[in-house]
Amino acid sequence: xxxxxxxxxxxxxxxxxxxxxxxxxxxxxxxxxxxxxxxxxxxxxxxxxxxxxxxxxxxxxxxxxxxxxxxxxxxxxxxxxxxxxxxxxxxxxxxxxxxxxxxxxxxxxxxxxxxxxxxxxxxxxxxxxxxxxxxxxxxxxxxxxxxxxxxxxxxxxxxxxxxxxxxxxxxxxxxxxxxxxxxxxxxxxxxxxxxxxxxxxxxxxxxxxxxxxxxxxxxxxxxxxxxxxxxxxxxxxxxxxxxxxxxxxxxxx
Amino acid sequence: xxxxxxxxxxxxxxxxxxxxxxxxxxxxxxxxxxxxxxxxxxxxxxxxxxxxxxxxxxxxxxxxxxxxxxxxxxxxxxxxxxxxxxxxxxxxxxxxxxxxxxxxxxxxxxxxxxxxxxxxxxxxxxxxxxxxxxxxxxxxxxxxxxxxxxxxxxxxxxxxxxxxxxxxxxxxxxxxxxxxxxxxxxxxxxxxxxxxxxxxxxxxxxxxxxxxxxxxxxxxxxxxxxxxxxxxxxxxxxxxxxxxxxxxxxxxxxxxxxxxxxxxxxxxxxxxxxxxxxxxxxxxxxxxxxxxxxxxxxxxxxxxxxxxxxxxxxxxxxxxxxxxxxxxxxxxxxxxxxxxxxxxxxxxxxxxxxxxxxxxxxxxxxxxxxxxxxxxxxxxxxxxxxxxxxxxxxxxxxxxxxxxx
Numbered sequence: 300x301x302x303x304x305x306x307x308x309x310x311x312x313x314x315x316x317x318x319x320x321x322x323x324x325x326x327x328x329x330x331x332x333x334x335x336x337x338x339x340x341x342x343x344x345x346x347x348x349x350x351x352x353x354x355x356x357x358x359x360x361x362x363x364x365x366x367x368x369x370x371x372x373x374x375x376x377x378x379x380x381x382x383x384x385x386x387x388x389x390x391x392x393x394x395x396x397x398x399x400x401x402x403x404x405x406x407x408x409x410x411x412x413x414x415x416x417x418x419x420x421x422x423x424x425x426x427x428x429x430x431x432x433x434x435x436x437x438x439x440x441x442x443x444x445x446x447x448x449x450x451x452x453x454x455x456x457x458x459x460x461x462x463x464x465x466x467x468x469x470x471x472x473x474x475x476x477x478x479x480x481x482x483x484x485x486x487x488x489x490x491x492x493x494x495x496x497x498x499x500x501x502x503x504x505x506x507x508x509x510x511x512x513x514x515x516x517x518x519x520x521x522x523x524x525x526x527x528x529x530x531x532x533x534x535x536x537x538x539x540x541x542x543x544x545x546x547x548x549x550x551x552x
Numbered sequence: 553x554x555x556x557x558x559x560x561x562x563x564x565x566x567x568x569x570x571x572x573x574x575x576x577x578x579x580x581x582x583x584x585x586x587x588x589x590x591x592x593x594x595x596x597x598x599x600x601x602x603x604x605x606x607x608x609x610x611x612x613x614x615x616x617x618x619x620x621x622x623x624x625x626x627x628x629x630x631x632x633x634x635x636x637x638x639x640x641x642x643x644x645x646x647x648x649x650x651x652x653x654x655x656x657x658x659x660x661x662x663x664x665x666x667x668x669x670x671x672x673x674x675x676x677x678x679x680x681x682x683x684x685x686x687x688x689x690x691x692x693x694x695x696x697x698x699x700x701x702x703x704x705x706x707x708x709x710x711x712x713x714x715x716x717x718x719x720x721x722x723x724x725x726x727x728x729x730x731x732x733x734x735x736x737x738x739x740x741x742x743x744x745x746x747x748x749x750x751x752x753x754x755x756x757x758x759x760x761x762x763x764x765x766x767x768x769x770x771x772x773x774x775x776x777x778x779x780x781x782x783x784x785x786x787x788x789x790x791x792x793x794x795x796x797x798x799x800x801x802x803x804x805x806x807x808x809x810x811x812x813x814x815x816x817x818x819x820x821x822x823x824x825x826x827x828x829x830x831x832x833x834x835x836x837x838x839x840x841x842x843x844x845x846x847x848x849x850x851x852x853x854x855x856x857x858x859x860x861x862x863x864x865x866x867x868x869x870x871x872x873x874x875x876x877x878x879x880x881x882x883x884x885x886x887x888x889x890x891x892x893x894x895x896x897x898x899x900x901x902x903x904x905x906x907x908x909x910x911x912x913x914x915x916x917x918x919x920x921x922x923x924x925x926x927x928x929x930x931x932x933x934x935x936x937x938x939x940x941x942x943x944x945x946x947x948x949x950x951x952x953x954x955x956x957x
Contacts, residue, residue: 350794376796388791390784401784402795404777410798413805415778418575422777461795 303328303469303501304349309358311344311525318344319355319525326469326503331495333504333512336522337546342505345522346473349503350382351375363468373410379468385477387454389461391447395438398446399429399460406465432464433457436490452483456490463494472504476511488514513537521545578771585854586764593753601868604756605824610861611759612820615766617844617856619813622770623806624842625851626779628786629682632838633674633690636697637667637811639833641818643701643708646715646828653725654717654738656747656758656823660816667815668808670697675807679800682789694838701830714829740823748824755824762820763857766813771853773809782806843909847916849923858924863909870905874898 302325311319319341326332336342347353349360351372360367365378376382390398403425408414420426433439436456441449446457455475462470475491476484488511495502495515506512512519512533519536520527523545529536536542588595592610596602616638624630641663648659678689701709709715719737740747747755773779781802784792789799822828831837840863848859875898882890882897900908920927 371798372793373796373798376794382794384790384794388788388794390787390791392787393783397780397783401780401792401797404780405796408777410796411801413778415773415776417777418772418775419777419780420574420775425777461791465796 301328302326303363304503305359305361306345306349307359307361309345309348309355309360311341311348311353311355317525319348321526322358322522324520324527324530326501327518329499329501331502331504331515331517333506333516333519334522335506335509335512335519339524340522340545341525342522343473344525346471346505349375349471350380376405376465376467377410380471381462381465381467381469382471383455383458383462383473383475385474387451387458389446389454389457391445393446394443395433395446395449395457396426396429396442398457399432399464400425402461403429403432403464428464432460435463436460450483451479452487455479455483455487459490459494463498463500466498467500470500470502472502472506474506474508475504476506476508484508484511491515573775578775581853582768582771585767585857589760589764590757592760593756599865601865604753606864606868607756608759608820608824609864610857611756611763612817612824613841613844613860613864614857615759615763615820616814616817616841617848617860618763618766618770619810619817620841621845621850621852621856622773622782622813623810624845625856626774626782626786627803627806629679629803629807630687630842631678631690631807631810632687632835632842633678633692633694633697634810634814634841635833635835635837636674636694637670637814638818638821638837639697639701639828639830640670641667641815642822642828642832643715643818644815645819645822646717646826647708649717649723649738649740649822649826650715650721651724653723654740655725656740656742658725659740659823660762660819663819663822664812664816667818668812670815671808671811672804675804675811679803679807691835691838694833695835698830698833698835701833709828709830711830714827716827740826748826759820759824762816766816767853767857774853778802778805843913847913847923849925852923852925855923855925862924866909866912867905870901870908871903873901 304324304326306322306324309319309322310317322341322345324334324345334342334345344353348355349367351367351370351374354368362375362378362380367375367378367380370378390401393401400419404412404419407425430439430442433442436459438453438456438460441453446454449457472491476487479487491502492515494500502515504512504515516533518530519533520530521536521539521542522528528541528545529539531539589611592607593602596607601607616634620631620634644666645659645663648662652658674690674693678686678693681689702711717738723738742758745754747758773782781792781797784795784797785799785803792799818828818832821832844859844863845856846859847862848857849855875894878894878898878901879890882893884890885893898904900911916923916927920930922929
């Protein structure tokens with residue numbers, strides 16, 4: 300399998316604090332790759348480097364033959380990277396269907412399009428596709444609701460629908476089940492699994508919850524103090540003494 | 553204030569499912585709007601304001617507010633500098649009268665164009681910031697424009713005397729077509745049809761048709777993909793960027809469109825009264841359009857026009873009153889009380905009408921954050937509930953199915 304995303308020798312310091320040091324990581328096409336690590340390990344910094352929010356001091360980030368460094372967030376999305384946030388980021392004042400329509404328009408018409416004369420509701424190509432995706436995540440009957448009134452789990456579903464409608468090559472998931480009830484967590488895991496199987500989208504998951512990580516990931520990288528300390532299949536990671544050391548100071552996982 | 557308005561308007565949003573507007577409903581509403589505006593000379597009669605000067609004002613400020621609402625109502629960017637574009641539009645129109653022709657068409661075109669060009673320059677810089685910093689930047693630019701118009705730009709603006717049309721202006725186009733030679737000061741016309749002076753209602757219909765056109769364009773923008781992106785800017789710029797959309801060009805584009813609306817309104821002012829003064833660019837004028845939009849209901853199609861109408865109506869009506877008139881009204885009271893009542897209430901009328909406007913504005917923002925439009929919506933749903941419950945007064949289930957508000 301070929302690597303879709305390659306991170307090479309990335310370093311990032313904030314003043315005297317070395318947030319990322321010599322990070323090397325490669326995510327294979329079609330895989331589900333989890334990045335875990337204790338608080339302050341550099342997971343969020345790494346994610347912010349991937350999406351163009353932070354520029355690393357040294358190193359390279361290559362995605363599908365394109366360097367992501369120096370690109371604006373919207374340009375990174377346009378090359379095929381979508382992102383789900385820790386707190387679902389949706390257009391709260393708009394209806395569900397409009398949320399998905401915006402994302403559908405963005406993937407069809409690009410970063411800027413001055414189409415001020417045609418009506419959105421008469422563009423069947425866009426509305427049909429948006430409804431199809433809402434149906435896929437089970438939100439079609441709520442399509443005219445204002446999205447800020449949704450539950451946390453439904454907001455996550457909506458956010459996922461907005462990402463999926465763009466048919467991304469890579470989906471970044473930042474703690475996709477943070478702050479959710481157990482029931483919402485499980486249904487989100489099921490949804491993510493189903494999406495993975497149906498669409499074959501490569502996913503990178505950053506997560507605290509080991510239940511989520513071990514249910515989804517095919518490969519896990521453990522970060523500690525800004526460096527990957529080990530990488531492997533879930534079973535291998537579970538038993539690795541270095542991981543237990545990093546997480547629990549030597550206690551057993 | 554920005555944050556307060558944002559929360560208020562989100563509160564005004566319905567949370568239940570609501571059918572989205574379709575083309576048929578839009579066309580019907582547009583037809584109602586057009587008929588209502590064009591029949592103003594009839595239905596404003598009982599209100600005592602059916603004279604052309606007042607109705608022209610409604611059309612002009614309505615256009616200005618419709619354009620302002622495209623920026624503020626959709627994107628949430630609160631500009632405090634729209635008076636600058638209004639003033640620029642007026643100056644451009646008067647120069648068109650002086651240099652080219654007394655025909656209103658080139659004046660409107662140049663007014664709109666220059667409003668847009670100024671908005672492009674000011675917006676390009678101001679849109680680097682959001683929220684209060686954006687507002688302050690636009691305010692600063694507008695005040696600069698105002699002060700420049702009074703000082704170094706006097707050759708263009710004619711400073712305090714205001715820019716006026718005089719008999720000896722070149723008017724190359726008019727000269728070419730031999731349309732000169734009147735002894736009195738020339739008046740703006742539409743291919744020979746006079747729009748001011750003895751024109752009566754013609755000037756009003758001219759402005760009204762322009763506003764109806766402006767309203768139609770605004771409606772198309774509201775329903776378009778472009779308009780949807782503008783709402784996305786207001787709601788969540790972070791999500792917008794990570795959805796592959798660049799908010800900056802969208803915000804700049806609507807800022808320019810909004811500036812063109814203001815330029816158009818400014819040139820309409822020049823058409824109905826062919827002079828342009830710098831006071832048109834003062835910050836109070838910028839503030840007025842903000843009040844109109846919020847009072848009527850920002851982010852709604854019709855709200856800005858209602859707000860413009862309401863404020864101009866109060867202005868005319870309250871300025872009419874003075875101490876003598878109030879004395880007559882309260883003459884039924886004993887003298888000592890009547891004197892006190894008159895002296896207190898006189899503070900709120902005449903030159904002090906802004907005090908009343910301020911009170912009304914406070915009440916609306918606190919109790920009807922969605923403006924007049926929200927008020928009307930509440931009223932119709934209340935009436936509907938009253939009629940439906942009186943129809944089935946006996947059945948308790950009908951009452952129970954109506955949720956308490």
